[in-house]
Amino acid sequence: MPELPDVEIFRRYAEKHALSQEIQDVSIKDDKIAATSPQTLKKSLTGHQLKKAGRVGKYLFLPTEGETVLVMHFGMTGWLEYQKQEEVQYAKASLHFDSGYYLHFVNPRKLGRLHITDNIQEFSRYMQIGPDALAIREEDFLQKMKKKKGMLKSALMDQSFLSGIGNIYSDEIFFQAGLHPKTKISNLNEAQLGNLFIRMKEVLSLAIEQRADPENMPEHFIIPRRKEGSSCPSCGGEVRKDKLSGRGFYYCPRCQGGKSD
DNA sequence: GTCTTTGTTGGCAC
DNA sequence: AGTGCCAACAAAGA
Numbered sequence: 001m002p003e004l005p006d007v008e009i010f011r012r013y014a015e016k017h018a019l020s021q022e023i024q025d026v027s028i029k030d031d032k033i034a035a036t037s038p039q040t041l042k043k044s045l046t047g048h049q050l051k052k053a054g055r056v057g058k059y060l061f062l063p064t065e066g067e068t069v070l071v072m073h074f075g076m077t078g079w080l081e082y083q084k085q086e087e088v089q090y091a092k093a094s095l096h097f098d099s100g101y102y103l104h105f106v107n108p109r110k111l112g113r114l115h116i117t118d119n120i121q122e123f124s125r126y127m128q129i130g131p132d133a134l135a136i137r138e139e140d141f142l143q144k145m146k147k148k149k150g151m152l153k154s155a156l157m158d159q160s161f162l163s164g165i166g167n168i169y170s171d172e173i174f175f176q177a178g179l180h181p182k183t184k185i186s187n188l189n190e191a192q193l194g195n196l197f198i199r200m201k202e203v204l205s206l207a208i209e210q211r212a213d214p215e216n217m218p219e220h221f222i223i224p225r226r227k228e229g230s231s232c233p234s235c236g237g238e239v240r241k242d243k244l245s246g247r248g249f250y251y252c253p254r255c256q257g258g259k260s261d
Numbered sequence: 262g263t264c265t266t267t268g269t270t271g272g273c274a275c
Numbered sequence: 276a277g278t279g280c281c282a283a284c285a286a287a288g289a
Contacts, residue, residue, distance in 0.1 A: 001267050032285090058268080076268050077286085109285045111268060150278055159269080168267050214267095245280055248265075265289085273281085 002074035004133055004164030005207035007058050010072075010080050014062060015053035017082040018095070018103045022049055025096040028114075033092045033105070035113040044068040044116045045095065056124060056132050057163025067118045075111025080104065133164040134204050141197050145185060152188075153181035153244050156200070164204070168223060171249050172203045175222040180256045181249050182242075226250045 002010070026045050028038040036044075048064040055061065060072040081088055081104040088094075091104035093114055105114065117123040131140065133156075144162070148155050152174065156165045165173065174181045176199040179192070188196070203221075210216040217223045220233050230239045232252035239250050 003267065006267080073268085075285090076266070108287075109266095109268095111285065113269095148277095154279075157268095166267055246282090263289100266287090268284100270283085271281105272283105273279105275278085 001077055001079065002058055003166035003169050003212075004055075004058060004204055005169065005212035006079075007055055007060055007074065007164075008134075008208050009212045010074070011053045011055045011060055013080055013082070014050070014060065014103070017101075018062075018097070019050050019053065021101075022047065022098040023095050024098050026093070027096070028093050030092040030110060032110045033107055033112050033114055036116040040116055041070075041093075041114060045070060054120070056120075056135075057129050057159060058166070059124075059127075059129060059163075061120055063120075069117050069120055069123075071115040071117055071123060072105060073113045073115075075107065075109060075113070077109045078105070078107040078112040081106055128160040130159060130161045130163045133162050133200060136162065138194070138197050141200075142190070142193055145188075145193050145196075148185050150185060151181065151244065152179060152183045152185055152196075153249065155185055157247075165200075167247050167249065168226070169203060169207065171226065171251065172207075172221055172223050173200045174256060175251060176203055178255055178257070181251060182244060183257070222250060222252065 023045050026042045028034050028041060031038055034041055048066055050062045051065050052063050058073060062070040082101060084101055086102060088104045088106060090106050090108040092107045092110065093105040095103040148161065153170055155161055156170050156173065177196045179196065206218055214223060222233060225233060225239050228241050232239055232255060235252065235254050237252055237254040240253055241248055241250050
């Protein structure tokens with residue numbers, strides 16, 4: 001679930017509900033998700049308020065009014081829940097506000113992480129988080145792509161190169177751009193790279209507009225057809241499945257070329 | 262029981 | 276150094 005559009009929805013959710021109220025108590029229900037020690041997480045947050053909700057790639061940044069910033073990463077499965085109920089299934093950490101409400105960090109597979117940092121820039125550098133896929137400017141994107149080697153899909157999913165795009169949305173971006181995911185970057189011309197940039201922004205923005213809800217994806221998206229045997233929304237041909245570095249991906253052979261190298 | 266899954270990381274090979 | 280691949284992590288669903 002949590003790629004850039006999903007995390008952007010979580011960011012807005014946190015911004016709407018969880019800011020400017022005192023955190024009374026912090027409970028870490030599973031130490032596995034605590035990238036910063038549970039003691040430090042509790043000490044840094046208790047008695048403070050979250051003041052902002054920012055995002056870079058798949059990371060959510062929640063600065064307090066003090067020095068410290070709560071950082072969330074959701075892993076393969078996870079979301080936020082703001083409610084009065086103290087116990088929520090799969091909640092691995094919970095902030096208890098003085099309003100009585102809880103912000104639950106829900107993470108069924110325990111692959112998500114919570115960090116505390118006092119400097120977002122430093123944290124981003126240390127974690128090697130590349131420029132945000134929605135924030136990057138075209139000239140920077142083109143410049144980076146021209147220097148990058150290897151296959152398209154590997155590049156767009158490389159979080160240190162460009163952050164926010166995962167397996168699902170990369171499939172959609174390549175479908176919209178009419179490019180095969182295994183295309184070698186070096187075989188693309190300026191126009192194709194420019195088009196890729198436009199499609200990338202378009203797919204991410206549209207997904208956010210649909211609140212990153214898979215049920216609400218536009219008709220012309222391939223995401224709802226990520227199943228073997230389904231038909232391409234554009235040409236009606238059969239959607240095919242392949243693998244790259246162990247990750248399955250879906251594409252339309254007719255609309256996205258053979259391999260174009 | 263087996264395989265696959267929306268993410269990341271560390272190890273190995275080239 | 277950069278690129279590709281795999282296993283591992285964890286748990287749920289097909």
